[in-house]
Amino acid sequence: MAYWLMKSEPDELSIEGLARLGEARWDGVRNYQARNFLRNMSVGDEFFFYHSSCPQPGIAGIARIKAGAYPDPTALDPQSHYFDAKASAEKNPWSAVDVEHVRTFGQVLGLGLLKQQTALEALALVQKGSRLSVMPVTPEQWQAICALAR
Template identity: 70%
Template sequence: MPYWLMKSEPDELSIHDLQRLEQTRWDGVRNYQARNFLRSMQPGDLLFFYHSSCPEPGIAGIARTVSAAYPDPTALEPDSHYFDAKASAAKNPWSAVEVAFVEAFKRVIPLAQLKAQSALLELPLVQKGSRLSVMPVSAEEWAATLALR
């Protein structure tokens, strides 16, 4: 089973928000490589839920993909922060998926701790200049990260 990491700013959607909601749409991805990873996700795939752009960035928990990718409706909503004037109902280049809550960690695994793990050196998250909001995680990286919680 493929594993993933998805970033969210906790003031927009935190692991605790997802826990309360139980399931929600993951939308607003506007990078083509991240979008392609999103399109590769399948129902049942597990993902690390990463809090970004906050005082303590890090992995906050686990979620599960519950749908295959579908056209992101926010691209067509003029009032949305993720509106894309070039998108149309017939040709929407952006995708979204549904995700469900699995687990909130007792503590966020900080980015600094992730960067210090030799088993995670190839993880795009810890590589300099990587800003993808959706990325694959190998089975070995998944296991190494779970051992940190």
């Protein structure tokens, strides 16, 4: 099993929203490196659900990959703000995955707290200038963050 961190704006999809739904499609990723990470995910992989672009950014819980990568339908939908005019049914460069809720943390683990952890120094999230919405997490980083959530 691999571990990941994926960012979502809470007004788009929050950990609470995912908990209510049980499962959802994770779509709208429009960065090639982040898309490649999506394509490397396997069913059963777990990820930290990170709330971004909000008053309290941070890790809000854990979710799991329920279905591996498939063509992102939002790229073909002119009504979606993730629409890509260059994409077609035959050649869609974007991917989505299906996810399911695992656990909501009692409190959000804020970015400031995460940056203070020496065990997380190499985590892409805390690197200056890193803006990826999908990134790998090592097993050691996973354990360090889980320990913070307890």
